[in-house]
Structure formats: structure tokens, C-alpha cells
Amino acid sequence: MVIEIPEDIGVKNIKNFYFQLKEILKKESEIILDFKKVKRVDLSFIQVIMSANRESLKNGKKIKLKSVSKNIKKQLFLSGFSE
């Protein structure tokens, strides 16, 4: 299942995103997070996908990232999501 990350994702709307992802994770074995609309993210968002990724790995599920910009890749690196 593909989830399109909203352009304005951040701490203001992170709760909604978290609950949405939580529900989807219960049902789906593979989730694709599509970043095509997003130019940058914040730490609250990265923490959510980091924890979700850990959870999914534990349960044999997969979370994939799609259309990740260079800037977001750098953000993911700096926050320890990617090496």
C-alpha cells in the first residue's frame, strides 16, 4: 500500500499521520511511503517512521521509501534513519 506523505508533514499533524500509519501497519505487510510532495521533514516525522520501521522489521513487514529528495536523504542520515 502506498501512503503519500503530505507536503506539510510536521509536528502539527504528526499525530494524525501516526494513527493512520498504526492502522495501516496492522493490516498491510508492505507499505510504501511516497515523498514526492515533500521537500523536507521534521524530527517528529522521522521518529515515527523509525519506530514503525523497527516494528515492521520485527514482524517481518516492510516499509519502503519512494521519491526521497536529496535533502530528505540527508535529514534521514543525520537523524540515524539511514546510514
Added chain:
Amino acid sequence: MEALEGLKNIFASEAEEILQNLEPDIVRLEEGSEPEVINRIFRYVHTLKGSSGMAGLNNISEFTHKLENLMDGVRSGKLQVDNNLIEILLGSMDWIKLIIFGGHSDIDPEQIKVKLLKNIEEFKENGLPRKLEQLEDIIRDELKEKVTSYKSEEEIKQKYGISKDLTKNTEEDKNTAYKFFRITAKFKETIFENGIDPLIIIEDLASLGRLTGRRIDRKKLPEFKDLDPEKCYLNWDITIRTKHPLEKIEDVFLFVKDDNDIKIEDVTKEYKVKQNLEASKLGEIMLSENIITEDELSKVLDTQKKDDGKKIAEIMVEKGYASPEDVKYALEEQDKIKKKIESTTVRVATGKLDSLLNLLGEIVIGQSALSRVAEEIGGGDGERLKSAVYGLERTTREFQEQIMSIRMIPIAPSFERFKRFVRDTAKEYSKEIKLVIDGAETELDKTVIEKIDDPLKHMIRNSIDHGIEMPDERTKSGKDRTGIITLRAYHQEGNVYIEVSDDGRGIDKKKLRKKAEQIGLIRPSDEITDEKLYSFLFLPGFSTAEKVGSLSGRGVGMDVVKTNVDELRGSIIINTEQGKGTTFIIKLPLTLAIIDGMLVRVGIHTYIIPLLSIIESIQPEKDSLKTVKNQGEVLHVRGQYVSLLRMYKLFNIEPEFKNPWECLVVIVESNGVSLGIMVDEVIGQQQIVIKSMQSGLTKSRAISGASILGDGTVTLIIDVHGLISELAA
């Protein structure tokens, strides 16, 4: 002769470390030929070759030379990674281990070597070339790591089309005006509420230079279900190389430094030593001293490759790139750097650390004696002595923490070793299994890591054999063909947790119960909890497996798990869901030698209850006591019933008080079960040095060990988990 033996010992210890890292990397290579993994394997093999040669172990040195050539072929793209290569590499590791550490082999090690060398040669002749894009990745990776890249920037750009940025660092590194700062940033959980995003701060910091070290502490990040997305859980430990002054770095944290824990340290000196370590190769020293150019070094290395055995220094002089004096100077510099590096780290035998810890234990006992003397003296002198002892206690505690931190090592190598184990055993059972590792950075006491190895192996073996289904069976039940076994470690509330979970078929409770009934552990009419039912799995000889496999099913193994975990004062919980998988959760104490304990008195006897297990101490009201059928005496504490234990009955001693409302009740907890322990007096809190008791002295699980108090009396330490389990049994 003695010197050579010494070198061999050093090599054996170095090789052990290398092999520990190498094996998981080879398994990783099988999962996907990541360029950095290939480079890392090459470097490990290269180090093994060099070190074994220095130790006079020509057999290993010659063998690893061939292996290095093979890996060079893989690295340069002439050869492709396939199963044959993995088998050769793993086989080679086994052979090296056999030669260095000994062990049993049905085949003569010399024959194994001959076969491996033949396979290496055959692979070199027949192995397929690597795809071009993978080749470029490897070269990019090499450039980033600056390990073997000596090609000129222009040449690299022309040949591989790599941007200038990647090569820029080599030039920058020569500039000594750079400073290194280490920043540890621990942000408050509520920081988002102030409209601050720590990531922006870290991005600002990164824009000031190049990050040479980056560790993100994710320990506080909760499980997904428990996550509060509006809280900040991550902390950073970053080292940055920059030309900016300290003030500029401090400015980045200007608005957060007062409310958050931010530490900025100038570590330039420390890093210069590291830089020197990187530059300790003769060629690089000459390069950094501007004796030769990069192009010249590149040509020298090419010549050395063609004319194997010729020394770099000789070639440089022959080609006229450097004078014999230059070479002499560079060699002296290399020697100085080596000496400096050697003096910055010391390898210490763990036995010495153990002795240090034992001695510290004696100091703690001595301290308790001093405290007691201070009490006895009383008055002004007593107070002064007490205050001096208090100061000493603080230092001792810090001392203990320091020693413990030296003994604490990441669990990563131990976890990584299982990659090979899972790979080999899964193959043996024709199953497809992937091992996922989480929390490998978690640090544990070295002794705990050593003792936990066997239990983990048994549990993983159990998951492979009984847990994970055959690939076709998994597909039929809608699962991925590849089963997942996850090894996870984390710290929580003063304990270390290690989880082994699989996404297999889970434990069949009906089958388990049937087996327990068959061997008379329970009657068909008995009602028992899941926890009790699963505990049968840890009984010696208990197995529900229909077939005895080479791996498990003999009922031997899981009891070893329980025994070893018990020895470490730990506990195991099993969570399982049929069709979905099983998780074994091992809970272990952080330290093994010293604990914080509460001294309690019953009659004339003193006992120690570990502080971590204590919830509270209360003096119960008379009407809060009840007697419940099959449960004995219970205490009503704030809306909950807690079983009451009369300690004097358990140890068959004479107490001061027999009525619960006259004495104190210490409420303890283990694995979610609470218990009220009746004592005459709570004496106070103290650091306790655990002394193990001879086996056979007591069979009671309620006692975990003994300790010597300040006045020399021996006191028993209550094992709360064991006590609760014993009472429940």
C-alpha cells in the same frame, strides 16, 4: 623465541576480533553485494595477511594472500559474488580458525587448505565480472573511506564520472587548520512544544563542516504502539571537523543550551592521533609531508603491484621521486606515529579487570565496616567519620561505574556471529531465514555477554527448527517465503532485555499441554496459566518435537537456557501466538558483581533484598489482611491484593513479631507479580558485593547469593524472582 610467541598471542587475539567481524560480513555479502561490505572484507583479509606474516605464521599469511587476491578481483569488478565465492570465504574462515585456535576436524587441515586453494584458483579463472554500476559504487565507497584511492582527481573523474565533491576531502585533510569538536546533544522530550525541531539544529551544525563521527542514541525511542509522536526521543553524539571556532559551534545551540543537555568539547588533539593512524602508511606520510605528489604515489603503487615484493621506498628512490634522506625521514616519522598510537590504547586482560572489581568489592565491605564504627563512636567524632566515609562512598561508586563501563561492551559482535549460524542451519533444514538485528549497540557486562551466548544459540536453534515453517508452508499460509528471526537488545529500568523472536508457527498450546499431561506434570483437570504451561519448555528432557532433529527436539537445550539465565539472575518470558510467531524475552541485570540492596531484619537474622525489586515498604492495618482459599494470606494494598510471605516460616527462624500489623511488609515485584515480605525491621540501603555460594549449599531458588557486611557477618541475598517462582510452584 619468546618474542615470537608474544607476537603469535597478539595475532591470535587480533584475529579473533577480525574473524568475529568478517563472518557476518560474508553472510551480508550473500544477501547483497554492498560495495562497502566487499571493501571491508578485503581490508580484514589484508590485515589478517599482514599480521599473520608478522607473527611468523607463514601458512596463514600465504593462504590469506591468495584470498586477498581473490577479493581484489571481486573489488575491482573482475569477479562476481555468487554462492561459490561465499562458500570459499566461509570455508577459508573455518580453516583459519582451525589453524589458529585448533579444534576438531575429520579432514586433515592441510587437505582442506589444498582444496580451498584449488577452489580459489578455479573461481578466479571462471568467476563472472561484476556489473559496471556496482563497480562504480565500490570506487565511490573507496574514495569516501580513503583507503586505497591514490588515483588523481582528474583520472577518477574521467574514468568514472564522479563529481569533484567526493575527492575534495583528500585535499582538505592535508590542511592542519581544521579543528574537531565533539557534541553530545540530549534534548528534552517536550522540546517540540516550544516550536523547536532538533533536526534543524543538527542540520545547521552539519553545514559547518564534515561529520567524522555520528552516533544517534535511539534507546529511548519506544515501541511503535507506545510512541508519543509529539515527544522527542533521539539524542546525538557527533564529531565535526571544521574550520570554524568553538563559538560558532556554540551559537548553533544558543537557543536550546539552557533547557537541554548540550556538551561541546574540543577533541582536536585526540583526532590528530586518529588522523595520524590513517596516515601511518609510508606513502601517505610522504604525501602529507609534500615529498611526493599523489600522481607519483599512484605510479609507485602500480609498479609495486607489478613487481610484487619490492618495497615502496625502493621504488620511490629508483624513480627519483624521493631521496634516500627523504625516505629515512618518512620512516622515522612512521615510527614516531606508531609509538604514539601504541601508547594511546592499552589492551588489558579481562582477568585483571575482574581482580580490580573483586578488590573494589573488598573496599565496599571495608567502607561498611567504617560506617558501623562511625555509628558506634557517635558524637562529633562519629559524625566526622561518617561524613568522611560518605565522601569515600561517592568516589567508590564512581570508581565502580568506571570499572563497570570498561567491562561493558556492545552486544553487536555476539549478535553478528549468529548471522552465520542462522545461514548455515537454515540451509541444513532447507528453510529460508533472515536474521534481523536490532539494538546491537546495547552494552552489557562482558561476563553476561559470554554467558548469554549459549542460551541465545539454543533459542535461535529452536526458532529455526520448530518456529519457522518450510518456505512452501509459509507461502500457503500467506506469509513471505523467508522467515524472520529478530535478535533485539535494549536497556530498560536498570535491566538489559534481549529478545529472540520469530514469525513462525508459534507454540501449539494444546500440544504442549498434552505432552505435560502425558509425562504427569499436570492432570487433565488442572487449570494452569499460560506462563506456567510455557515454563515446562524449560524442563530438562521436555520436548514436543515429534522427530528428533540434528538441531533440536531432544529436549536438551531449553533447560540450558533457563539454567544459564538463572545463573545471571535473569528471567525469561515467552510470548507466543499460534500462526504468528514466538518471542523469548530475557531480562538480565546490568551488573553482576555489586548491587544496591535493602537490609532487612527478621529476628536476629539479616537479609538483603535487591533494591530494584522493591516497590515500597508498608506497615499494614489489621483489617487489610485476608485469607483466600488456595492462595493463603493476602494483603489489601490500595485496591489490590498482594500475597503475604512470612519470611520466618520460609527460613524456619524465630521472629520478633508474628503479627503482620506489628511488623513491616516489603512489597516486591518480579515479572508483574507482587509479593509482600514480612520483616521485623528495614535497616537501610547499602551497596552489596555479591559473593557466590558453593553449589549444593542451598537448593532454594529464593537465595541468589551471599554478602559480607561491614561487621563481617554473612548475609543471604533474596532472589525475588526465584522466591516468587518457588512460591507459585
